[in-house]
Amino acid sequence: MSPLFLSQSFRALWQPRRGLAIAEASVIGLVAALSAVFFKFGTGWLGTWRVHTSYLFPAWVVLPLIGLSFGFLAGLLVERLAPEASGGGIPQVKASLGNVPVTLSWRVAAVKLLSSIMTLGSGLTLGRQGPTVHVGAALAAGMSRWVPTSPDHRRQMIAAGAGAGLAAAFNAPIAGMIFVVEELLQDLSGLTLGTAIIASFIGGVVSRLLGGNSLQLDLAATHYSSTFSILEIPFYLILGVLAGLLAALFNRGLIASLAIYRNLHISLPLRVALAGFISGVVIALLPASFRNNTGLREFIITGEVHASIAAIAFVAQFILTLVAFGSGAPGGLFAPSLILGSCLGYIIGVFQLYTLGQGSPTTYALAGMGAFFSGVSKVPITAIVIVFEMTTDFNLVLPLMIGSVTSYLVAEKIVPGSLYDKLLQLSGIIIKKQAPIEEVLTKLTAKDVMQRRVDTLEAEMSLDEAVEAFSRSHHRGFPIVEDGRLVGIVTQSDLLKIRDRNFGKDASLKEIMTSNPLTVSPIHNLSDVLYLLDRYQISRLPVVEGRRLIGIITRADIIRAEADHINCENREQGPRPEPSYVVYQTRSPSVGRGRLLVPIANPETAATLLEMAAAIARDRHYEIECIQVMPISRHSSPTETPVRTTKSRRLLRLAEALGKKWKIPVHTQIRVTHDVAQAILETIKERHIDLILMGWKGNTSTPGRIFGNVVDTIIRQATCDVMLVKLGAMDGLTDLTETSSDISVAKSALTPQFNRWLVPMAGGPNAWVALKLLPALVTLGNDPKVRLTRVFKPSEIEPDMTVLEEAIRQLIRRRKLGSTVFASPVKSDSVSEGLINLVKKEHYDVVVLGASREGMLQQAITGNIPEAIASGVDSTVILVRGAIGS
Structure with missing residues (x-):
């Protein structure tokens, strides 16, 4: 039996069914009760020792000294290991249940438990019930990460853990369940009520059996x-x-x-x-x-x-x-x-x-x-x-x-x-009460989620030009405009009319387009849009004001809106992070024609990314802007939080050394922020960045995301060119070392290979952006060879090589490209599988892909091609997206 089959069987077994939810709630109740009992005995022991000591020695000396020392230790434990463990804990639980990204984990539970024992046992007049709720919720959150569940199921388990914590602290199981319904979730659904009751009951009973009944009044x-x-x-x-x-x-x-x-x-x-x-x-x-x-x-x-x-x-x-x-x-x-x-x-x-x-x-x-x-x-x-x-x-x-x-x-x-x-x-x-998906579809309008950048064709365009436009684009259809007004729409099925009819050489797109296409207005809600898409079996609808085209909305856009809602990524809700704060920066002479931004996060890949940035900067006469982003808890202000920048400055000094070696201006900065992506976007705007080059792990497990939280945000919102790099298996890294006098840069014999390049070309607009970067990037190799390819169906007798031939012509025009360039198509029913097999069979070192915003949203439905390729090969994968309007 294969490991893949066992893995799939395990995941299927642990899908969030009602029976599993009840079993999970039972385990959560037991664990929460055990932590509450430990909490009770811990604070009791420390408190007894404190009171006893105050009778043996002068109380005016002992009590302040114990409060001072244990208070400092508790605060230090929280600050160093889990800042989210400060305070009462119930606000953090409520925020997490409101889908605000507040950390709840095993570490938070452990730190909360130990630090609360110190503070309460040392005499601070606080209670252990709030921390017990926090600990129960954090333990439940940690357990829920073991099981692939939906966000709603995870919220229910966290609420059950919070209720079990309160029930165990007070020995009041009914109160624990009611607190979940009345304050935390405000949800009376059957599953929520059932799991809260079970967890609270078990928490209260186990706590009482194990001696946690100190809150029972002996009247x-x-x-x-x-x-x-x-x-x-x-x-x-x-x-x-x-x-x-x-x-x-x-x-x-x-x-x-x-x-x-x-x-x-x-x-x-x-x-x-x-x-x-x-x-x-x-x-x-x-x-x-x-x-x-x-x-x-x-x-x-x-x-x-x-x-x-x-x-x-x-x-x-x-x-x-x-x-x-x-x-x-x-x-x-x-x-x-x-x-x-x-x-x-x-x-x-x-x-x-x-x-x-x-x-x-x-x-x-x-x-x-x-x-x-x-x-x-x-x-x-x-x-x-x-x-x-x-x-x-x-x-x-x-x-x-x-x-x-x-x-x-x-x-x-x-x-x-x-x-x-x-x-x-x-x-x-x-925190605002989260509306159900059905309500989201009725409240959001086409204007809220439509794409404002629309690729259009002119009505007078010749049919040959239209066919060429389709071959170079991933779009299945184009709106047709005339003097800025929507006059029709043309789809791939309309192109069949060219074969079936005998059009003259002067025939224009107007003769095959669909006149008076179905449209929606900006104020149409998503429910109406989805109805029209289903009713007429179409994939997109133009959004018009009068007859003026202002955007286009697709099924993918609606799916994205729903996914963002599930993950609470509506920008009008949730935390409002403060602007990032620059705590360190260096500046070089501004003599370049543009700027290239390199966020450095992983020391193991920083050297290679900087080498790639230097190659592009030399070719385009750019300056390099290196940034280190230091995320902090949302409970702290970036302008007031002390941070240690020693390691970050060391990496930035290595970037400066590389700049000196290649005589490239290098600027550096360290930013403290609540949101990494937001800090990068602020840097792009403030420093007028033309291209951002950043590392990419090649996959993500975040629901509703395609490339990961930070990368997805940069892809969607960055106004400059974006280049993502997933480095392949490397035998060695560029060795950058510091000496006492200066920083020297040495390149080891074992480095990532950049000799055999594969560039798939489907004719999309960003493939041409990637092509312009290729002459600079191939200089990283010793004897580079570039293969342009296109995946076509086995049923196609003769593949269209027009796009590949045009790409070769563009590369040959670049005098700096001394490598061998050739074009060769590949047959496969699947684009990703065809490219993965080709890379493995012919051992390509680098795969360069172009992708657009709409293309990635479509890939969320049909399968994320870049992620599939990046996950399926050990080679380096580079993904390029051209600049978008602000």
Whole structure:
């Protein structure tokens, strides 16, 4: 049995079916529960050690020192290994579920877990529930990468992991499921609900069995019994109003705290260390019972404390949570919200007891937990269910509902919107509810996705010229214009009329074209366009205003729009990256006729790419612009993030050395950015680049992409010529070494081979652009031989050699091309298979391909020919796309 068959069988077995989703959700629930239990015992052990140490030594020394040291270590761990692990974690999960490219992985989960144990165990007044949600979602995301699933399936698994994390942290499986539906996904579909329920149930049960039940309130030991009467309703309403007001103030304080820390312009480790130090100092001044954050809520609820103690606890917890959270320390807001709510509720309960002479402050404390939590997180149903599952007291449901709903309405009136959405907005991320594909087809119009650059033919063009235009193009049809107005359309099937009819020598295209073709207006939605394409079995439709042709829309354009929607690549949604920031640059004399940009990312291929760039620059008298792009987290600003540029500068100095060797001006720069492709596009615009030469791995696994995220963006949007290079198997690399006096450049005996060149020519416009680069590139070889070829069907008796003959004439005119050039067609039913077999049979070193934007979109449907060739051969593959209008 072949490995290919086994691989295909495995992938088919693991396709996202309902049964597999349930099994996957079960595993996610188990893993999330184990991580939550580890989290609970880790923070418990470290917290116990901290409290015990504070009794052995002076608390005013021990507590600030522990907060300072462990806070610094936690911040350092996050900054160095996973910046995405900072903060509470729920905003990151919500962003990922909104298809924003926020990293969720095993590494993020591990860093979040360890750093949160340090921060919480060292005394920062944050909770472990938010981080547990983040860890559960990150573990689920890591597991989902093992299975080839759809984006929607992956989102459901991440949501299930988040719900399982919350369920395991609170031992509240129903609350975990409801939180997923109410806050994270806002989706009640059967599969989403089912996977969330299963993962949350398993997470809660396993956590409780393994000893993670510290959040269960032991109210029986206090002889507590809930009480409620109609006379108490006004007091619960007062509790809800106060909780809503203070929750709104709390949310604004969190935002203000983040802004204050950001204005300090200090690193994350120092911010967390400062928060830990302040927390230690304040807690050392408070009564000893305040040193145990985990037991403080139970102390307020179950202990016979004075109202003044509850008031002090509320103020201290309020301020210290703002101090801790604003630093970016890994820790959540759920536990602090519950403590604040219990203190507030207890105070109202004592007031009610003195007023009516009946009632229980503990009942008000429990209702206050749900009310304050509801006002902060804006999830009233989750708040009610969490407290109910913690107490299992049905008599508490009505007080919880009154307080939580009132608090939610008051807080929403004062500070509208989700706190998590506001935290994401501070990082430039705006999440909008993603519409289904059907809604995308009705909302997007032809103007939104049409191609504005349209190849057209003139109505008076002769038939011979029309046939030549078709032979040199990949288009199956051309709009016919006359004085800028659309008068018809001609397709390949129309060319058959030339054979069937006896046209004269003066016959023009007007005689075979289809007059009054079917068109759409710019405001037609994609659903209407798709209907017309299906109804009349055509592949493209001209877009006209009146009779003026303004664009053309194809099936491929609609597929691209849907793929971008699935991957959330609508530029109006998602993160808004800041402009890139130049942290290093050098300049040479500007004496060239143009500029060639070389992004350097891989040190192993940089030398060869620079050699190719130098060959082109010498031939065209260009300057070379070398750029190193350093991506950073979207949570950091490019202008404020410190980076190390030592390795990058070393590569750029080697580029300068190559420029000195060939006497070519070389400019260099290092940019810090959120988006690599965007930084390259900014450089193209700022430096007036004529040609970009960049490496290409030859394939991509990204859904909806053809060449990969960065390369696809450059291909579609770069206004200059684009040259992609996938280097083949190399026996050695160009050896560029530094000496103490200067940088010398030496070429090893073993280098990539550039002697045997294969150039397929189908007549497309970019094939001719590639042809113009060939004389410069062949100088990289010692004795280069160039074969021009064209793939034709075996059924064709005599292939058309017109394009190949014209290409040879153009190459021979170039005096610098001393290589042997010949043309020879090849028979094959498949273009990619025919070329791959030819390369392997005759051992070609380099394959040069031309491709256009529309051609690549068509290849997304029929098969990506350049990617198929690049993946199928070990040779170097060069793909060229000519400049497009801005």
